[in-house]
Amino acid sequence: MTVTLSTTADLAIDETAADLLFRAARTTNQWTDAPVTDDELAAAWDLAKFGPTAMNSLPLRFAVVRTPEAKARLVELMPDGNKAKVEDAPATLVLAYDHNFHEHMDTLFPHAPGVGESFAPMDEMRHGMGSMNAHLQTGYLIMGLRAAGLAAGPMHAADYDGVNEAFFAGTGNKAFLVVNVGHAEGEGTVYPRLPRFDLDEVSSTH
Amino acid sequence: MTVTLSTTADLAIDETAADLLFRAARTTNQWTDAPVTDDELAAAWDLAKFGPTAMNSLPLRFAVVRTPEAKARLVELMPDGNKAKVEDAPATLVLAYDHNFHEHMDTLFPHAPGVGESFAPMDEMRHGMGSMNAHLQTGYLIMGLRAAGLAAGPMHAADYDGVNEAFFAGTGNKAFLVVNVGHAEGEGTVYPRLPRFDLDEVSSTH
Numbered sequence: 316m317t318v319t320l321s322t323t324a325d326l327a328i329d330e331t332a333a334d335l336l337f338r339a340a341r342t343t344n345q346w347t348d349a350p351v352t353d354d355e356l357a358a359a360w361d362l363a364k365f366g367p368t369a370m371n372s373l374p375l376r377f378a379v380v381r382t383p384e385a386k387a388r389l390v391e392l393m394p395d396g397n398k399a400k401v402e403d404a405p406a407t408l409v410l411a412y413d414h415n416f417h418e419h420m421d422t423l424f425p426h427a428p429g430v431g432e433s434f435a436p437m438d439e440m441r442h443g444m445g446s447m448n449a450h451l452q453t454g455y456l457i458m459g460l461r462a463a464g465l466a467a468g469p470m471h472a473a474d475y476d477g478v479n480e481a482f483f484a485g486t487g488n489k490a491f492l493v494v495n496v497g498h499a500e501g502e503g504t505v506y507p508r509l510p511r512f513d514l515d516e517v518s519s520t521h
Numbered sequence: 522m523t524v525t526l527s528t529t530a531d532l533a534i535d536e537t538a539a540d541l542l543f544r545a546a547r548t549t550n551q552w553t554d555a556p557v558t559d560d561e562l563a564a565a566w567d568l569a570k571f572g573p574t575a576m577n578s579l580p581l582r583f584a585v586v587r588t589p590e591a592k593a594r595l596v597e598l599m600p601d602g603n604k605a606k607v608e609d610a611p612a613t614l615v616l617a618y619d620h621n622f623h624e625h626m627d628t629l630f631p632h633a634p635g636v637g638e639s640f641a642p643m644d645e646m647r648h649g650m651g652s653m654n655a656h657l658q659t660g661y662l663i664m665g666l667r668a669a670g671l672a673a674g675p676m677h678a679a680d681y682d683g684v685n686e687a688f689f690a691g692t693g694n695k696a697f698l699v700v701n702v703g704h705a706e707g708e709g710t711v712y713p714r715l716p717r718f719d720l721d722e723v724s725s726t727h
Contacts, residue, residue: 328537455660457661464532
């Protein structure tokens with residue numbers, strides 16, 4: 316297993332974009348002093364929001380954590396190894412899926428009127444559909460953040476119940492991931508790139 | 522809720538890439554006759570593989586379905602509304618997560634020797650971690666396919682147990698999504714774009 320950078324087919328995006336979004340982008344924990352502005356987050360979201368989800372369910376929600384008070388609340392709920400990472404980042408996103416995503420489906424998916432209501436009693440199904448599709452959207456969001464010139468550092472909290480209480484009280488949002496965001500200092504990390512699978516190691520042809 | 526295209530912050534990628542990856546890309550079901558080559562899939566994978574996963578676990582696997590015989594097997598396992606979509610697409614990817622992803626972790630995540638072995642008895646945890654991280658990777662893969670000039674049409678099968686038997690027998694791979702792939706004819710669909718949430722509808726500031 317090696318890290319293959321070159322490919323034989325031409326890309327439809329330029330090398331700068333391919334490097335920035337995929338090849339040179341790293342999980343970041345070293346940041347410049349530049350803040351993360353609302354405009355930058357809007358630019359990232361206004362790309363990421365277009366990624367497809369099942370029945371256009373769009374269950375991803377997030378809290379943007381920037382003030383020292385809110386940072387301190389979040390740090391308490393992180394594992395020891397991730398506390399300093401949250402403290403150091405210009406902004407930290409707490410990602411959640413909305414367990415009540417079905418309430419918006421008459422608007423989001425007008426082809427199937429009433430489908431949201433039919434999901435209301437299906438608690439376990441909404442957990443699965445919400446969680447899976449929010450993870451899909453997280454892939455789009457990380458790409459959207461990079462496209463907006465930001466770097467991302469995804470990691471896990473230690474206490475997601477506590478996170479829900481601190482940032483999503485009174486909502487159906489269930490936190491599942493924490494993502495530091497900012498402008499990368501240099502490569503954004505001192506860790507060397509870990510191995511990746513090549514195509515023939517993950518796929519079969521039929 | 523409207524579809525906001527413009528944003529106030531400058532992007533770090535050019536408008537062509539932003540349109541191709543996000544803003545103009547659609548879930549596709551109308552294709553040109555051009556085949557999907559192994560080189561194109563390698564180009565897409567050699568971008569998508571770099572997206573971050575928890576502990577570099579990289580659980581996404583897939584079957585590339587192109588022959589009439591394999592297409593017919595897959596069509597049998599799709600819901601009626603998706604059968605013609607599989608038949609019409611130049612290639613169809615069957616996405617799965619590897620429930621035995623932990624067996625590769627000594628290589629993929631050498632910082633924590635033995636961690637893969639410690640996951641071996643944790644069946645339910647591996648299901649969750651494998652599934653969540655494979656969905657994350659699916660977000661990267663859809664972006665990678667678009668970056669390689671391909672269009673994607675994700676949808677669900679009707680019978681995932683049957684899909685596992687047909688395409689992943691003898692492995693720990695568990696199918697969770699089917700994605701048509703090819704070159705879009707025009708916009709790739711006749712359906713108008715469905716609504717999207719704006720940033721202030723999905724986020725809170727702290």
